[in-house]
Amino acid sequence: MTATTTPARRRRSPRAAQTRAEILMTLRRGESLLLTLAIPVGLLVFFSLVDVLPTNTAEPVDFLAPGIIALAVMSAAMVGLAIATAFERQYGVLKRIGTTPLGRTNLLVAKITAIVVVELVQFAVLLPVGLALGWRPPVAGLAPALVGVLLGTCAFAGLGLAMAGSLRAEIVLAGANGLYLLLLLVSGMMIPLTKLPSGLAAAARLLPSSALADVLRGCLTKTVDVPARAWIVLAVWAIVGPLLAVRVFRWE
């Protein structure tokens, strides 16, 4: 390579440079795109067209679209963040960055910004796909839904970082993927909680994933009506998740 092929370098602030790097790395991670984009879109399309799930609605997409958005938020904020951060920790990247002027706050801001960018990409894909399948969310529900997504992102990012900062990377890899599948099944994202055994359903209502699914479904189907319990559970997790991360996170 010669200097002529070297793209010109633009100087960035530490935070801007790290944010850009986090976004690029996140979007380049093929296996994580499978989880954050391909699987949610696939599930939404398949089960909207093949009406085999007990969604209790005339149009399955009305039930599925909000649930799949909750799944997308969970996959970006918890699964993707946990796995990537766990490996960075294992390979000593976090340790090394700890002695540079970047600082932990900038690192955290960069990571969260990257998640928000992924979420925007997810919405940009899921929304038109949902609309094409006949989903008609009420406009009045968009603002509260956004609040729900923010709370859910806080909760899941906290839980993801708690895992990444306390467990070995291989365990996080297996655990986060397993958790994704488990929560997908028992959080009312695709299968209504009313179809679960009553004990399991009661326990599932306390999960951040089912609270987010309930909030989004309440905001984004026909009439805006969210059970107060879902808001409370989600808000509690949005506080507990980050607190847990702060408590258990070890940098090396």
Next chain:
Amino acid sequence: MTSPAILVRDLTIRYPTMDRSAVEGVSFRVEPGEILALLGPNGAGKTSIVETLEGYRRATSGMVSVLGFDPIADAVALRSRIGVMLQRNGVYLTMGPRDVVRLFADYYGDRADDPDELLDRVGLSSVATTPWRRLSGGEQQRLSLALALVGRPEVAFLDEPTAAIDATARQNVRSLLREQRDGGVAIVLTTHDLDEAESLADHVVILDQGRIVAAGTPAQLTRADATDGVRFSAPEGIDVASLAALLNAPVTEREPGAYMAAVEPTSQRVAVIAGWLAEHDLALDALQAGRRPLEDLFMRLTQSAADTERQRADEARRRDRRRKRAAS
């Protein structure tokens, strides 16, 4: 008197899981524009000392200061003025050298070196876009070094900076480090390679089991060791002149049956002496090479360097095999 770049006074580090101190009563100082090598076998306490200076560990007792600051309490003030190269390199797996060095340059703002020029200096321009995980061990190490230097630090901490690097690149790295030193950077490097310490460092601190066993300039240390020679016991009145001729160094019978050969106490020289005695059917009773503690230490240094070489070679072979398997 100028203030030292690094001051370590009576440093002791204990870990709850260890029955002895990892570091015990270590003191040294490094001036700006000076390279200090911490030399010792694995487990000597080198990394513990460096990590205390970097602010990763707390001293159990004693005092450390970097540029007049406490590495933990004043970490924020220090971060833009120090450069760190860790033993585990700690670089994003999917990023190529150019992107990583540019990213790190941005951390340091205006004081940063030109990242592309630095990449060239460490000889990585040809692999500028190869992701970290596909770089060779030596390339990874040179990148890691570049990341430690890109912020134009006043103090650089380098953990085993040339361990996995081949001979040509090693000369390159050494001249880069000398250049940094001449520009006023204080450098602390750890190594278990005697040759590395000798060729690079202005001062060497030799550690064993957490304690300083010797310190001085490379010349002082090698001289101290060489004057000791090899001592051995054999039957009285052997032909010292013929052995001396073979060794090309004086051999003296200091008391009846106790001899001293004024040669460097290397294993080859010892082998020559043992071989000569065997050839003349003379029993060798006792043999002592060099001043005991230092010689022992050097043996272990050499041993652990050889072990590391072997580990590295094994690793490289494994990587090659993996690569071949992936390619087929």
